[in-house]
Structures are given as structure tokens and as C-alpha cells.
Amino acid sequence: MKIIVPHDVISIATILKKAGYRCYMVGGAIRDQLLGLTVKDYDLCTDALPEKIMTLFHRVIPTGIKHGTVTILYKRTSYEITTFRIDGKYSDGRRPDQISYTDDLHEDLIRRDFTINSIAYDVLNKKLIDPNNGQSDLEKKRIHAIGIPEERFREDGLRSIRACRFASQLNFFIEAKTLEGIKHCLFNISELSKERIYDELIKILQTDSPSKSFELFKESGILPLILPELSDCIGVDQKGNHDFDVYNHLIRSCDAAPSDNVELRIAALFHDIGKPDVKEFDQNGIATFYNHETVSAQIAERIMLRFRFPKERMNRILHLIRQHMFHYTEEWTDAAVRRFIRKVGRDQLEDLYLLREADIKGISLSEENDYRNLIHLKERVLLILEQENAFSIKDLDINGYDLMKQAYIPGGPRLGSILELLLEAVTENPKLNRKETLLKLAVSFYEKIK
Incomplete structure (x- = not known):
């Protein structure tokens, strides 16, 4: 297969050659091209020392200069380039304590991790260098x-x-x-x-x-x-239609979630992770997992804090886990559907649907999964969203300022409680969402709680 080299990389290699040095593409850029995959990053290596590279190019960042790596900012793209090196002892289990530079490309390639990542390509002479038989491992x-x-x-x-x-x-x-x-x-x-x-x-x-x-x-x-919490799910059998223990259900659900939605995949991986902690048996010997969604969210939060997940990402994932155990039936009233929308939030409805689909796919080996209830719920939600409904306090035809000025309700926690009561009333009956009606309701609520 022909290796494609970006024009910028050819330019970098040409500048190095004019100065008496060699330049090779290496690692994932070669591996992925040989596999017919899209290349995202182009890593380079050279026999030029980092200090020399910094004199040859206008914009260079010493990103890892201690270990021979700098980043060339060429036009609008950045390219990591590392000087051929031999690694010393790794006492911290991460990086070599010391390195020594070499002008031997083969010495540099044999210090790398896997054979498939140790294939180099001579940019200007258009030749593959593969001392560790990485191409053979790619084929196998x-x-x-x-x-x-x-x-x-x-x-x-x-x-x-x-x-x-x-x-x-x-x-x-x-x-x-x-x-x-x-x-x-x-x-x-x-x-x-x-x-x-x-x-x-x-x-x-x-x-x-x-x-x-x-x-x-x-x-x-x-x-x-x-992930000891996921390991604890191994061998925890389930009830009903489940063909798998909790661990296998979780990793299959994770696979079934869209690969371009990391948050959803994490939610799928953790949505039942609390089941081992809450598992009990009823009088008939059938396993039960009451309140597992709450415990799963608690355990997932602990895991994500441990790995320092960004707070916003973590909160969205936890919300999906807490809400994943909805039990829709056609008997739900429109008010019940509105409460569902309020509880989930319009911005996370689609992800919750997708989580339920992944959950269903992870239950059994069968390809014939039953999505009828989910489809019906989605249709009803869509109809209600198309109507004028209030799903949050900001959707009410009144605000806290109105209540203080026109209903003479003092500010503070009670004001917030009254707004919540108004929202609940409008959820039950959207026709109540009129300013005059809400003012009267607010006064009656205030009289009851003051």
C-alpha cells in the first residue's frame, strides 16, 4: 500500500535534509495507513537533536524536550518530532530515568512498545523500515x-x-x-x-x-x-429475560451504545453497576435489585471522581443512570408523560432513549428485541413537546418578581417552593399556565405554607 505523506511533512523533511539530517514518519500514522484507516496524527523522528530542530524552524514548543521530543508548529498544524534515542532504566514505571541519543534509527525503533507501532517511513526516499516485523503482525x-x-x-x-x-x-x-x-x-x-x-x-x-x-x-x-466495581459484577446472575450476568450485560450494553457518544457509553457501562450491592432474594427465591439505579449512580460517581472526570460530563452521565429505570405503559396519562419530560429534561431525552435501547440489546443474544413501548413513549413525548407546555419554572407565565410585586409574597425559600408547586399544577393541567390564574394559585399556596 502506498503511504501518503502530507505536504507539510515533506517540507519539514526537506528542511532537515538541507541541514544534513534524516526524517521519518513513525508509529500510528504508518500503522493506520497500512490497515487502510484514517490517520489523525503524524509523528516524526529524526537524527537531529532537539536544540538543532529549534533553530531550524520558526515555531517550536519543547513539549517533551527532556526525552527528546519537541513540537513543530508548521503552518496551521503541529507535528511531534523525537530524536532517535536509547532509553535507560524506567524506575517510575512511566518514563526512562535517562536517555541517550543515537544516530541509528533501528536502535530507536526497538525501544518502542509494540511491533505494529515501530514501522517507520523514509519521507523523502519513500521506503518502509520495519526491523521488528510489524507488517507481519498487522497481517495476522x-x-x-x-x-x-x-x-x-x-x-x-x-x-x-x-x-x-x-x-x-x-x-x-x-x-x-x-x-x-x-x-x-x-x-x-x-x-x-x-x-x-x-x-x-x-x-x-x-x-x-x-x-x-x-x-x-x-x-x-x-x-x-x-475498575474493581465492574469486576464485582462478574458472576452476579440476573432474573427474567437476562441471558447474562451483570458484568456481561454492562459491557454488551456499552458496545450497543453509539460509539460517537462517550457519555452515553459510560452511562451504559455503569447503569447497573450497583446491582451486586442491592441484590436480594424474594420469598420465591427470585433475585431482586430494588433501587439499583440510585446505588449505581453513587458507585459511578465514585469511579468518575477517582478518574477526575470533568464535572459537567459526570453530571450528565449520573442523571442518565438515575433516570434509566422508567417503566412506561400505555396507561400513562398525558400528565405522567409531562412529569417524565420534566424529570429527564428535554436536552437528555434522546440520550435516555438510546440508553434504554442499549440496555435492551444487552439483555439477551436474541436479535429480536421489543422496542414497542419505547417507540410509543417517544411518539407521545413528541406530541406533547409540540404543544404549549411548561417543563421548567422558566416556562411558567409568571416569575418570582411577579409573585413578590403582585401577590405580595416575600422572597426566600418559600417563594421557590411556591414556584415548584405552580409548575406541578401546570404539569397536571397546562390550561392553568395563565398569569392571573397562577397568581391566585400562588396566594392560596402561600396561605397554606406560611
């Missing part, structure tokens, strides 16, 4: 550590997680010795920063099949170290 769809696997994983614990992520991302398998190497190097997983693990988890959730990574986490022993 195999994740293969370079050299002795245990040495690679001792150097950086994140490589174990990355191996599992690449398996999902590329739909590859991890070859036996590499997988054994992961199992023997679990000690440094706990030393990884939560931010680095978070970044890998997000990338996993953006793949076509996150369950492949979670299954490899389970097989290798990583799962209880990074």
Missing part, C-alpha cells in the same frame, strides 16, 4: 510486544492498558507471550496516574467494541485494579 491482526514482553511492561504500566485498547481499536488479538507478560507485570498498574488511565478508557469507549478491552482486562487481571 496481532498485538505483539517488542523483545521480551515483561521488560516492555515493566518499563511503563500503561503499555498493558494500551495493548488491550489496541485490541479493541483495531479488532486484533494479543499474542500469548505478550498477554502473559501483562499478567506478570500488574504491580505497576497501581502506580499509574488516574489521568493517564482516564485517557485510555475514553479511547477504548470510542472504539467499535469496548467489550474486547474489558474482556482482556478481565483475563489479564487488570480489571480489578482499575
